[in-house]
Amino acid sequence: MILAVASGKGGTGKTTVATNLAKVCAAAGRPTQYIDCDVEEPNGHIFLKPQIDGREEVTVEVPQVDAAKCIGCGRCGQICQYSAIVCIGEKVLTFEQLCHSCGGCWLVCPAEAIEREPLRIGEIETGQAGPLGFVSGRLEIGHVRTPSLIRSVRRHIQSDGLAIVDVPPGTSCPVVAAIRGVDFVLLVTEPTPFGLNDLKLAVELVREMGLPFAVAINRDGIGNDQTQAYCKAEGIEIVASIPDDRRIAQAYSTGQMIVDALPEYTERFRDLATRLGAL
Amino acid sequence: MKVAVTSTGRTMDAQVDPRFGRAACFVVVDTDNMEFEAVENTNVDAGGAGISAAKVVIDTGARAVLTGNCGPNAERTLRAGNITLYTGVTGAVAEAVERFKAGKLTEATGPNVQSHSGMNS
Ligand code: SF4
Ligand code: SF4
Numbered sequence: 001m002i003l004a005v006a007s008g009k010g011g012t013g014k015t016t017v018a019t020n021l022a023k024v025c026a027a028a029g030r031p032t033q034y035i036d037c038d039v040e041e042p043n044g045h046i047f048l049k050p051q052i053d054g055r056e057e058v059t060v061e062v063p064q065v066d067a068a069k070c071i072g073c074g075r076c077g078q079i080c081q082y083s084a085i086v087c088i089g090e091k092v093l094t095f096e097q098l099c100h101s102c103g104g105c106w107l108v109c110p111a112e113a114i115e116r117e118p119l120r121i122g123e124i125e126t127g128q129a130g131p132l133g134f135v136s137g138r139l140e141i142g143h144v145r146t147p148s149l150i151r152s153v154r155r156h157i158q159s160d161g162l163a164i165v166d167v168p169p170g171t172s173c174p175v176v177a178a179i180r181g182v183d184f185v186l187l188v189t190e191p192t193p194f195g196l197n198d199l200k201l202a203v204e205l206v207r208e209m210g211l212p213f214a215v216a217i218n219r220d221g222i223g224n225d226q227t228q229a230y231c232k233a234e235g236i237e238i239v240a241s242i243p244d245d246r247r248i249a250q251a252y253s254t255g256q257m258i259v260d261a262l263p264e265y266t267e268r269f270r271d272l273a274t275r276l277g278a279l
Numbered sequence: 280m281k282v283a284v285t286s287t288g289r290t291m292d293a294q295v296d297p298r299f300g301r302a303a304c305f306v307v308v309d310t311d312n313m314e315f316e317a318v319e320n321t322n323v324d325a326g327g328a329g330i331s332a333a334k335v336v337i338d339t340g341a342r343a344v345l346t347g348n349c350g351p352n353a354e355r356t357l358r359a360g361n362i363t364l365y366t367g368v369t370g371a372v373a374e375a376v377e378r379f380k381a382g383k384l385t386e387a388t389g390p391n392v393q394s395h396s397g398m399n400s
Contacts, residue, residue, distance in 0.1 A: 077334070083327025083352075086334055088359040095352055098327045 002157060002182040003278055006167035006175065006206075007189060008198025010041075013218035013242065014188045018166040019047045020258050024269040025278055026132035031161035033133035037150045037178040038168045039122060042136045046255045050134035054126040058137070058152045059118035060145055062096040063105050069113035076105035076114065097144060121145040124153055133158070147177035154178070162278050171198075171205045179206070184276060185213040186239070192223035196230060203236065216240040216272070240272040282379060283307045283341035284372045289317035291373040297347025300329030306372045307339045310380055315372075329353030329394070337362065345375045351390040366391045 005018035015038070022034035036044040063076070063085055074087040084099035085092060096119050106114040122139040137153035139146055146168070154177075157163040167178040167185075179185055185206050189199040199215070206213045215231055220241040231238050242248070242265075251261035259266045273279040285302035286293045291313075296302040301323050308315040318339055322331040329349070333356035336344055344357060345368040357364055366387040368375050378384055 083322070083330035083334075086330055086356060088334070088337055088356065091359050093330075093356060093359050095327065095330060095355075098330075098352070 001184070001278060002163045002165060003276060004165040004167050004179045004182040004185045006179060006185055006187055006202060007169055008171060008187070008200075008202035009194070010169035012169075012188045012190050012195065012198075014038075014169065015043055015047070015166055016248075016252060016258060017186065017188050017216055017218065017240075017242070018164050019044050020265070020269045021273055021278070022132055022164040023048070023129070023257060023259055024266060025162055025164070025273050026130065028270065028273075028279055029131075030279060031133075031158070032131075033135060033156075033158060033161060033163045034129070035153060035157060035163050035165045036134075036136035037153050037174075038166050039137040039139040039146060039149050039153065039174070040168060042138050042166075044166050045125075045134070045136055047257050048129040048132065048134060049255075050125075050127040050129040050132075052125045052127040052134075056124045056126070057120055058122050058124060058149050059120050060099075060101045060148055061103075061116040062099045062101065062119045063094055064115045064117040065092040065094060066113045066115065067092070069111050071111045071113070073110060075108045075110065079104040079108045097142070100145075101148075122149045124149075124156065126156060133161075146174040150174055150177040164278075171201045175205065176209070179209065179211060182211060185211050186216055186276065187213055188216050188218055189227060190219050190222065191217050191225070191227040193226065195223065196227050199227065200230070203234070214239040214276070216242070218242045219244040239275050240268065242268070280310050280343070281307055281339065281341040282310060282343040282345060282376060283318070283336045283339055284368075284375055285344070285346040286317070286372050291315060291376075292371055294371060295345065295347060295368050295375050297369075299344070299346045299349040299353050300332045302332065302346070305332075305336060305339065305341075307341055308372070308376045310376065313373075313376070327352065330356050333357045333360065333362075336360075343379065345379060345384065348392040349387065349390055350392050350394045352394055354387070354390040 007014040026032040036042040072090040077087040135156040214237040221244040285296040286306040337360035364387040
């Protein structure tokens with residue numbers, strides 16, 4: 001089962017929920033992996049403190065033009081939808097950061113002047129945090145191939161166990177890459193007007209993608225009850241609410257797991273896992 | 280010699296568009312006789328707008344570009360096309376060209392903004 005933990009914006013406690021949920025499931029004996037797909041800012045490792053035993057480089061293919069072979073026909077530039085390769089007179093310029101590796105340019109080149117070069121976009125770390133499997137992607141600074149890296153991270157999911165995917169915040173392409181085809185999406189939100197606004201966008205996206213989902217409210221008590229009212233009106237189930245407990249914030253700021261610092265919360269996360277069918 | 284000016288409109292009275300990649304259009308002026316033509320900037324909404332805009336300008340035969348801001352990708356493309364770049368240009372297109380002819384503009388030594396900065400303006 002793949003369970004994605006997402007949120008319409010950053011800072012809602014998405015990683016807190018994902019890591020604690022993963023930890024209680026693994027502790028309960030279910031083979032579980034925590035998959036950090038928030039590759040622009042992965043921070044699950046801060047809380048899970050895994051032992052890393054594998055590192056893998058992720059590359060994509062980009063064009064490299066051999067000026068000696070190029071006949072300056074301009075076809076590569078015409079086919080590229082991303083302006084990642086452009087022919088100016090006799091010269092061909094490439095902008096590897098914009099390339100989507102569609103392969104158009106090297107297919108169309110009549111002079112076989114275009115070689116495919118690997119471009120490093122990030123790396124994936126794998127390891128263990130006790131019984132919990134750990135996988136985390138990290139995008140190279142300045143790269144925009146976030147969805148490609150996320151797909152590579154997801155290839156590490158073992159099909160027979162439980163995978164808890166920490167989804168990047170927002171509602172754009174990286175989110176789509178992280179949640180496409182998952183079994184369930186848990187949307188974490190804070191009960192504030194801003195939180196509600198972002199939640200609505202996230203709900204729209206998961207509905208569009210036809211994925212089953214439910215809501216978890218974090219820091220319950222800080223805002224108003226508009227979020228509850230919205231969920232009720234929309235027929236969305238609220239499967240958990242985590243109170244606005246100062247001790248949780250303290251644990252978070254020192255990189256501690258809630259279930260370690262405050263064992264009384266373990267039951268809540270176990271309940272949540274059960275409700276989601278993860279246990 | 281032809282110069283291309285990023286413009287908010289299709290005439291010499293229009294204001295210089297501060298964006299290069301996402302300029303509304305280019306007014307290409309022949310400095311010898313001040314005749315001009317307006318050229319559409321295609322591909323404004325796609326990624327790599329600066330590069331395709333540079334390609335459009337190169338294809339007009341212009342030797343210089345007058346604009347407000349230019350990012351690194353567009354700058355690199357213009358340089359490959361041997362086009363001289365002038366950034367920080369404001370006012371009406373006609374005035375900008377007059378200042379260029381009078382030698383009052385200084386050549387840009389590189390991009391003056393980051394990639395994508397014209398995206399939301
Ligand atoms: S591989 Fe595709 S996206 Fe990349 S430069 Fe070639 S045509 Fe453009
Ligand atoms: S398609 Fe090949 S030969 Fe033609 S300009 Fe591009 S690299 Fe050169």
